[in-house]
Amino acid sequence: xxxxxxxxELLTDAHLHYxxxxxxxxxxxxxxxxxxxxxxADAAIGIMxxxxxxxxxxxxxxxMFQAAHGRAPAVASAVKRVxxxxxxxxxxxxxxxxSIGMAETVHxxxxxxxxxxxxxxxxxxxxxxxxxxxxxxxxxxxxxxxxGRDPKVNGNPIHLSEMLATLTGPAYIERTACxxxxxxxxxxxxxxxxxxxxxxxxxxxxxxVLANCPSNYHMTALESMEFVKTKAIPFYPLxxxxxxxxxxx
Amino acid sequence: xxxxxxxxxxxxxAAIAGGCRYFFGYxxxxxxxxxxxxxxxxxxxxxxxxxxxxxxxxxxxxYGAAGAGARAMTSSSSPGISLKQEGISYLAxxxxxxxxxxxxxxxxxxxxxxxxxxxxxxxxxxxGHGDYHCIVYAPGNIQEFVDxxxxxxxxxxxxxxxxxLIGDGMIGQMMEAVEIPExxxxxxxxxxxxxxxxxxxxxxxxxxxxxxxxxxxEDHNHRLFKxxxxxxxxxxxxxxxxxxxxxxxxxxxxxxxxxCKAAINELREEGIKVGMLxxxxxxxxxxxxxxxxxxxxNVKKFLTVELSMGQMVEDVRLSVNGKKPVDFYGRxxxxxxxxxxxxxxxxxxx
Ligand SMILES: Cc1ncc(C[n+]2csc(CCOP(=O)(O)OP(=O)(O)O)c2C)c(N)n1
Ligand code: SF4
Numbered sequence: 001x002x003x004x005x006x007x008x009e010l011l012t013d014a015h016l017h018y019x020x021x022x023x024x025x026x027x028x029x030x031x032x033x034x035x036x037x038x039x040x041a042d043a044a045i046g047i048m049x050x051x052x053x054x055x056x057x058x059x060x061x062x063x064m065f066q067a068a069h070g071r072a073p074a075v076a077s078a079v080k081r082v083x084x085x086x087x088x089x090x091x092x093x094x095x096x097x098x099s100i101g102m103a104e105t106v107h108x109x110x111x112x113x114x115x116x117x118x119x120x121x122x123x124x125x126x127x128x129x130x131x132x133x134x135x136x137x138x139x140x141x142x143x144x145x146x147x148g149r150d151p152k153v154n155g156n157p158i159h160l161s162e163m164l165a166t167l168t169g170p171a172y173i174e175r176t177a178c179x180x181x182x183x184x185x186x187x188x189x190x191x192x193x194x195x196x197x198x199x200x201x202x203x204x205x206x207x208x209v210l211a212n213c214p215s216n217y218h219m220t221a222l223e224s225m226e227f228v229k230t231k232a233i234p235f236y237p238l239x240x241x242x243x244x245x246x247x248x249x
Numbered sequence: 250x251x252x253x254x255x256x257x258x259x260x261x262x263a264a265i266a267g268g269c270r271y272f273f274g275y276x277x278x279x280x281x282x283x284x285x286x287x288x289x290x291x292x293x294x295x296x297x298x299x300x301x302x303x304x305x306x307x308x309x310x311x312y313g314a315a316g317a318g319a320r321a322m323t324s325s326s327s328p329g330i331s332l333k334q335e336g337i338s339y340l341a342x343x344x345x346x347x348x349x350x351x352x353x354x355x356x357x358x359x360x361x362x363x364x365x366x367x368x369x370x371x372x373x374x375x376x377g378h379g380d381y382h383c384i385v386y387a388p389g390n391i392q393e394f395v396d397x398x399x400x401x402x403x404x405x406x407x408x409x410x411x412x413x414l415i416g417d418g419m420i421g422q423m424m425e426a427v428e429i430p431e432x433x434x435x436x437x438x439x440x441x442x443x444x445x446x447x448x449x450x451x452x453x454x455x456x457x458x459x460x461x462x463x464x465x466x467e468d469h470n471h472r473l474f475k476x477x478x479x480x481x482x483x484x485x486x487x488x489x490x491x492x493x494x495x496x497x498x499x500x501x502x503x504x505x506x507x508x509c510k511a512a513i514n515e516l517r518e519e520g521i522k523v524g525m526l527x528x529x530x531x532x533x534x535x536x537x538x539x540x541x542x543x544x545x546x547n548v549k550k551f552l553t554v555e556l557s558m559g560q561m562v563e564d565v566r567l568s569v570n571g572k573k574p575v576d577f578y579g580r581x582x583x584x585x586x587x588x589x590x591x592x593x594x595x596x597x598x599x
Contacts, residue, residue, distance in 0.1 A: 043447045045445055055459075055461075060453075061451070061453055063449050064455050064457075065316055066456065066458065066459055067309065067313075068339050071309035074313065075309050075312055075313035077299065078299070078309075078312075078313030078317070078321070079313040079314065079316070079445070081271065081297040081299070082321075083446050086446065086448075103305075103306065
């Protein structure tokens with residue numbers, strides 16, 4: 001019988017600790033598939049955040065770091081400087097990447113550091129139990145804004161891809177979603193493009209993935225996917241925000 | 250051959266001689282000459298320098314570079330070292346060897362920029378969260394700073410532990426004739442099979458400080474403390490000066506010890522029997538030599554001298570353990586005592 005799909009070699013057999021229906025597992029798999037397809041799984045070094053993906057190192061066989069909350073871009077910058085021929089990625093949630101680690105994210109992007117940042121935007125602090133994130137949308141309830149995010153009280157959500165696209169440093173920025181098979185395939189293509197940019201030593205690549213968090217949105221897996229599709233995507237438009245390979249032409 | 254060097258620049262060159270190839274820092278007085286020097290000098294050596302967006306980022310870059318197997322360091326001064334503390338705790342927890350320099354200034358808060366030693370507690374009692382120690386040196390002059398720095402990466406690698414060197418603006422900014430030792434051959438350094446650097450041959454290398462199972466974390470802490478016991482047994486460094494017949498033993502470190510030496514020489518000329526124990530490592534602290542001095546009949550008392558309100562004096566008291574009185578003389582805020590102040594203090598106190 002012909003094999004049409006199989007688990008990437010780069011992934012371990014460890015049981016995922018993510019909640020049922022969570023998209024973290026899907027994005028892990030996409031990263032692993034892409035690294036294998038590009039033939040650089042052996043050269044990969046992953047930097048895991050503080051957040052639900054903190055144990056991500058259990059699922060990848062490549063060399064890994066677990067970084068302090070928000071500091072993965074600083075760690076990744078240095079790792080890549082030491083081993084320019086390795087393939088470095090950081091994998092970060094929205095609290096990690098766009099709140100506590102905003103300075104590290106912006107400056108790694110501004111320096112044009114040649115690594116790939118996978119940004120999981122689920123609009124909530126998953127690991128700590130559902131507090132408001134910088135990306136929580138207006139009206140969405142969180143444990144630190146129980147009546148729903150009110151911009152007058154809680155401030156406004158941040159559009160990180162758009163913000164980073166104002167910088168000269170980044171080479172590639174794209175926002176995708178992980179809410180249905182078509183979008184998962186687009187997410188994979190974006191991640192592939194990002195790693196290709198890195199392999200070509202063109203600089204900083206950033207993929208924002210609109211993700212779900214059924215547990216803290218108090219939704220079923222399906223409802224949480226629906227939320228991404230009908231609420232998150234209109235507010236956080238998908239697409240390529242920066243691509244220097246296009247500008248080059 | 251000895252050459253005239255500015256302290257901070259000599260320290261930077263000594264780090265390179267000792268194998269440092271990666272430096273991550275952020276400007277703060279009085280250590281700016283270290284990042285400035287590294288910014289062009291490391292490029293010549295095929296290494297890299299990044300002016301980080303903050304001290305927080307800089308220490309995490311050290312975590313990345315050192316965790317990837319390189320000899321990496323950062324330097325800063327008091328407020329910046331406070332910002333690095335979470336990162337230092339991660340480095341200690343994940344057992345990533347590296348070197349951190351603190352050219353201390355007066356605090357608390359933004360404080361001032363003149364010499365001070367108010368970061369003693371922060372340096373030797375942990376500083377960041379959790380149970381851990383850095384190996385902390387407090388060299389007394391530029392040459393000693395250079396010599397300690399030269400071997401600091403070897404010590405860090407040997408124990409897979411962060412090493413900290415503390416000084417102040419006096420050492421950083423002054424110029425002295427110093428000799429930079431011969432450059433270490435990076436190819437001859439012991440390999441780091443634990444480093445996360447890609448191409449792992451199927452066995453993952455992980456730089457990590459999370460141990461979510463309490464039993465694992467307790468075991469990890471016990472393992473770290475076994476290592477610290479070994480460090481306490483092997484790495485204590487100190488100098489004794491005229492202690493054989495001393496009735497009063499000064500205890501001072503860093504640039505203050507130099508001021509004490511001048512005061513001691515003056516007092517000796519007047520026939521007053523004074524000497525000094527100068528810790529070179531402040532963690533591990535020279536407990537045993539202090540305890541031994543406390544047992545000696547000729548020693549009547551100890552006088553701890555610091556540029557602080559009294560921090561190291563607590564470790565001196567713990568070491569002397571009530572056997573002899575321990576007095577304290579301190580200035581702070583960036584005010585530096587003169588030898589004459591100490592001479593007067595001793596004569597009036599006698
Ligand atoms: C310095 C520091 N502050 C706070 C925390 C607590 N903390 C752990 S995970 C987390 C939020 C993670 O949320 P996010 O980055 O959005 O990732 P997710 O869990 O949603 O995947 C926080 C605040 C920490 N570990 N360290
Ligand atoms: S808390 Fe949310 S983000 Fe975290 S694993 Fe569960 S569903 Fe996923």
